[in-house]
Amino acid sequence: MKFLVTIKITCEQTIEVEADDEHEAVEEAHNQFNFNESEIIDSDATATAQDALNMIQMIGTYQIPVWAIPVLMNGDCSGVSESEGEAVDNFENELLREHQGLVYNPVGESYFSTSNDIDDQGGDVQDVEIAGIFVSPF
Numbered sequence: 001m002k003f004l005v006t007i008k009i010t011c012e013q014t015i016e017v018e019a020d021d022e023h024e025a026v027e028e029a030h031n032q033f034n035f036n037e038s039e040i041i042d043s044d045a046t047a048t049a050q051d052a053l054n055m056i057q058m059i060g061t062y063q064i065p066v067w068a069i070p071v072l073m074n075g076d077c078s079g080v081s082e083s084e085g086e087a088v089d090n091f092e093n094e095l096l097r098e099h100q101g102l103v104y105n106p107v108g109e110s111y112f113s114t115s116n117d118i119d120d121q122g123g124d125v126q127d128v129e130i131a132g133i134f135v136s137p138f
Helices: 022-032 049-054 069-074 082-096
Strands: 056-065 101-113 123-133
Touching (some): 056 069, 069 082, 069 101, 069 123, 082 101
Antiparallel strands (some): 056 123
16 A cells, blocks of 8 residues: 655755746756756655655654753744853754754653753653654655
8 A cells, every 4th residue: 555645855955047937947956956856755746654754864763852842843032041042953953963853743742851852851751752854855
């Protein structure tokens, strides 16, 4: 059985072409774009569920302060101090050194802990499973 899986991959590559109309320009730019189609799953491609899962690897479960979860998952820094924001950025950047993207999955209920994995402070935390996304290079 096959499943339809849509994965959007964003890549910055500038290609300049001259053409008589927009359709021709898009087609020419696509032809010049340097990638191996057999290694890409793009927004118009279908793949098996296993293909999609092969792109994601579980990193681990982390104790994340409840105030940091909206920052990680939605980029919502409302009510977060500058130092807290920097701590979240440092945590996320460390994980992104080996992964092209991250997937966050909070599990269970929040609870009190004497430390956490963002800033090592005590407070309410929630366990969050974090997986890394691997994308084949173009």
